[in-house]
Amino acid sequence: MSTSPSTPVTGGVPRPLVVRTVPCDLPAGAVPDADDLLDLLGPDAPLAWVRRGDGLVAWGEAARIEVHGADRFADAERAWRQLLEHAIVRDEVRLPGTGPIAFGSFAFDDDSPAGGVVVVPRVVVGRRDGRAWLTTLSAPGELGPLPRLRDVAPRHVPPAAPGEVTYTDGAVDAESWLDVVARGVAAIRSGEVEKVVLARDVHARTQHPLDVRWALHRLADRYRSCWTFSVDGMIGATPELLVRSERGLVTSRVLAGTIRRTGDDDADMGRAAILAHSSKDLEEHEYAVTSVARALAPFCSSSNVPDLPFVLPLPNVLHLASDVTGVLTAPQGDDAHPSSLALAAALHPTAAVCGTPTQAARALITRIEGMDRGRYAGPVGWFGADGDGEWGIALRCAEVDRDDPRRLRLFAGCGVVAASDPAAELAESRAKLDPMRHALS
Numbered sequence: 224m225s226t227s228p229s230t231p232v233t234g235g236v237p238r239p240l241v242v243r244t245v246p247c248d249l250p251a252g253a254v255p256d257a258d259d260l261l262d263l264l265g266p267d268a269p270l271a272w273v274r275r276g277d278g279l280v281a282w283g284e285a286a287r288i289e290v291h292g293a294d295r296f297a298d299a300e301r302a303w304r305q306l307l308e309h310a311i312v313r314d315e316v317r318l319p320g321t322g323p324i325a326f327g328s329f330a331f332d333d334d335s336p337a338g339g340v341v342v343v344p345r346v347v348v349g350r351r352d353g354r355a356w357l358t359t360l361s362a363p364g365e366l367g368p369l370p371r372l373r374d375v376a377p378r379h380v381p382p383a384a385p386g387e388v389t390y391t392d393g394a395v396d397a398e399s400w401l402d403v404v405a406r407g408v409a410a411i412r413s414g415e416v417e418k419v420v421l422a423r424d425v426h427a428r429t430q431h432p433l434d435v436r437w438a439l440h441r442l443a444d445r446y447r448s449c450w451t452f453s454v455d456g457m458i459g460a461t462p463e464l465l466v467r468s469e470r471g472l473v474t475s476r477v478l479a480g481t482i483r484r485t486g487d488d489d490a491d492m493g494r495a496a497i498l499a500h501s502s503k504d505l506e507e508h509e510y511a512v513t514s515v516a517r518a519l520a521p522f523c524s525s526s527n528v529p530d531l532p533f534v535l536p537l538p539n540v541l542h543l544a545s546d547v548t549g550v551l552t553a554p555q556g557d558d559a560h561p562s563s564l565a566l567a568a569a570l571h572p573t574a575a576v577c578g579t580p581t582q583a584a585r586a587l588i589t590r591i592e593g594m595d596r597g598r599y600a601g602p603v604g605w606f607g608a609d610g611d612g613e614w615g616i617a618l619r620c621a622e623v624d625r626d627d628p629r630r631l632r633l634f635a636g637c638g639v640v641a642a643s644d645p646a647a648e649l650a651e652s653r654a655k656l657d658p659m660r661h662a663l664s
């Protein structure tokens with residue numbers, strides 16, 4: 224049951240919401256770097272979803288939807304629909320991401336106090352395949368001439384470095400986490416679960432209050448094949464796309480099975496071959512792909528599940544990866560396709576971040592992990608008025624403390640199967656913390 228109030232929308236919602244999207248030229252030199260979109264952001268609560276120079280950045284808050292409990296996704300979607308019911312929309316670009324959009328980030332666990340949040344921004348700038356646009360979301364009284372980027376963009380002040388960063392243990396120190404993993408392996412050997420994903424957190428303290436844009440630039444520059452995100456203090460660069468739904472086509476990038484990189488390209492080629500043939504990693508991967516394919520099946524008329532994964536190279540690790548695709552069943556009568564958020568809710572949590580079977584793995588995580596994951600490993604992304612959108616899994620990320628922007632919680636987890644070795648998993652978790660440590664340096 225959801226514990227959310229019946230109307231979980233706050234923030235002086237403009238009614239009706241007036242939404243206008245116009246084509247726009249990004250400032251000179253704007254193509255083709257992700258940084259250019261990020262350059263438009265001001266320091267206050269920036270919203271972002273960018274990859275290889277394309278994506279969405281946004282600022283301001285026209286409305287905010289806060290949800291809790293097992294129904295958090297459905298509650299968020301209902302509130303978003305209500306907001307849109309009386310919206311007046313003029314969209315001159317008509318691409319995925321134009322018109323009204325909202326950004327969201329949701330807790331991993333149904334019972335987490337973190338719940339979930341959907342932020343409807345006041346200004347959005349997007350770019351896709353060389354076309355850029357500007358969307359404003361405002362109240363009718365605020366309507367002026369057609370919006371122009373230079374009138375609505377915050378004054379450009381480059382982000383300052385966060386200074387020295389100190390790291391301390393999170394809920395479970397590294398030594399004790401070895402025991403957590405050992406207990407996971409024991410639970411697998413006793414037949415309680417087949418796979419479980421166990422995570423840990425690390426606390427960071429920066430010398431100066433963190434300007435989130437500093438971290439976003441560094442993530443987007445280095446982790447170019449990842450989706451760099453920022454939603455209500457949750458920041459990171461995830462390599463894993465839970466679901467993209469666009470005009471009836473769904474895609475999910477499933478990752479599971481990891482090996483650290485050495486920094487030496489020749490050695491890494493060898494490691495990629497080891498990973499591609501590792502029965503332990505292939506087993507881990509198979510669980511994750513099966514969980515995604517099963518969750519999507521009821522919504523799809525056809526789907527494509529690759530027989531074998533490919534190796535996805537990131538600067539810190541190599542992953543086994545599979546892109547699962549499907550065609551959504553044609554809507555009947557008044558029915559519409561399920562929204563991307565409804566699909567994300569159906570997929571969450573996949574075996575890549577929870578385990579197999581799902582309920583037993585969830586219970587095991589609650590019993591032995593020793594921390595609340597908050598919004599780590601939950602869906603993060605955006606969706607539009609037609610429900611299409613993109614939701615990643617919040618990985619390689621950190622949560623900035625709401626009350627003290629010098630404090631962050633960094634997260635990393637690892638899939639554990641019968642053949643897992645706790646020390647190797649600890650090393651893998653350290654490698655997965657690299658992106659955020661790099662982002663803060």
Ligand SMILES: C=C(O[C@@H]1C=C(C(=O)O)C=C[C@H]1O)C(=O)O
Pocket residue numbers: 420422463478479480481507542575576618619634635636637638639655
């Ligand atoms: C849980 C995380 O990553 C997940 C676990 C992986 C693994 O165990 O091999 C790989 C990618 C992700 O699905 C994380 O980065 O925190």
